[in-house]
Amino acid sequence: MAQPVELPSKIEVGPVIDEGHSLASVSDKIAGIVLKRKITLAWLFGLVISFALLQCLMAGATWLFVKGVGVWGINIPVGWGFAIVNFVWWIGIGHAGTLISAILLLLNQSWRNAINRFAEAMTLFAVMCAGMFPVLHTGRPWLAYWLFPYPNTMDLWPQFRSPLIWDVFAVSTYLTISAVFWYVGLIPDMATLRDGATQRWKQVIFGFLSLGWRSSARHWQRYEKASLLLAGLATPLVLSVHTVVSFDFAVAMLPGWHTTIFPPYFVAGAIYSGFAMVLALMIPARTFFGLEDIITIRHLNNMAKVTLATGLIVGYGYMTEAFFGYYGADIYEKYETLNRMGGPYAPFYWTLILCNIIAPQFLWFKRIRTSPGILWCFAIIVNIGMWLERFVIVIVSLQRDFLPSSWGMYWPTVWDWAVFAGTLGLFLTLMFIFVRILPMITIFELRLLLPGARVKEPVAR
């Protein structure tokens, strides 16, 4: 590892940005990916595969609109099938982006500067995928606007005491604020692209998007203030979103759902799966675009540590649930816990324990945290584990509730899978397009990390 450059924080595993970069070189390198790099076959191949996967969504949604939600495997007693599983999974993934962009900004963690744009883009796309599920799940998505409070001829209003309406507000606020925060961060970088572009049409497009940003110190002063305020507002927001999602469950009286551990445990799970997704996307991207000197091993190491820490909180959540199943003296809670561990969906539960509690323990080893390939495998395992967690929470609680006469099973149909695969396709397609048309790393924040960026005033001449 090269000798670390001068940095405020303690260096453990290499620097946040490799030596030898200057203000000009980071600008040219990141902007060059957008402005100069040719379309490669590998990128095109990835885009085509993702786009093909996206067509599953078109097919699945079309058939759903034609026939109704009966094409999915949902029925009484399991009325919340894949749609809610995937909704919770996707929205959880989004949380890492806001954590990186807002919370780590407030905590002054400079290593985030190289990864926040990418992670925020992931947030936006994941929330888009998430938002689609409840809307499709209503069965009549063209009437989804009924969820918003507006004066109407039916003289009806939403029920503001319902967690489901809280969800509508939380998710739409989250999407709006994430998009605004992301765009505000993009403005100075758009100016860099505008000034670096040589073709007229690129100058016009980036000039338009940069809103005429001219890097003025008076502007920067207000800009910094607004960024900090947005970060300060987004920090409680990100914690609130998954809390509200967990209320959808916790407020219901169902065994396995009605518990106070849900909000913190959902938020930790969200960050856990989100960081795993950032790792899963960033490890290939940094190799593919040759960004190993900007997204360094130190970043991977730090993200793996956050994954491990939140994974342990999630593990604590599982143990608490199991403990209260045993200790709570409620026969339904007790049965629910036993049904998770030994019922018809027991293999799901044990795979989830394997993926979410056993597997991350390997992240205690620095060797694993600093080997991108192995880390990538663990990131995928964690994502599978978190998807299973949502499945176990949603399905197993519903399939056997208080009366054995109302028990039932749930199996997804091909249309469930089609819509799920389709949102994966949508997410990947958007990511593939994003890395080519916008700077995937925040250039101006990267400049702040350079040793030459510090102000050393010359003594009076």
Add this chain to the structure above:
Amino acid sequence: MAEFETPGQLVAAARRTRLAGFRNFDAYTPYPIHDLDEAMDLHDNRVSLFTLIGGLIGCAGGFGLASWVEAVALPLNIGGRPFISAPMYIPITFELTVLVGGLTAAISMLLMNGLPSPYHPVFNVERFVNASRNKFFLCIESDDPKFDLRETAGFLESLDPEEVAEVAR
């Protein structure tokens, strides 16, 4: 307009410009430099104020909306529960606080910066493209009371810049 190689030179130059009595001048840098706030005497806190106001409007609006809907527009008596059940309205109140506050922060920042601005004379200087890349600029504007084309150019030269250029209107 003067061009500098390092942020240190720019901050020193900005301080000397202010001490020389110029008020209507601006610095252009590829990333935010906090030392400039002090050197140029910048302390505009209106974005914070507007955000606070926006947040309070969102907060009051959120609670007000939920209360009005549940108590006036569509009152439903469910098991004798109060129409204004404050704890249940907190999530909506909170989300609207963040939504309105966040939008105000972004919009007030852009408006006070005069953005979007499709044209600005500084872009007429050819080397100014580097302001968003790796160079630091200081520009004294012609409507400053102390401005005099020849004298100001001489003053800028005395700051030891890379280059001094006149900005065409």
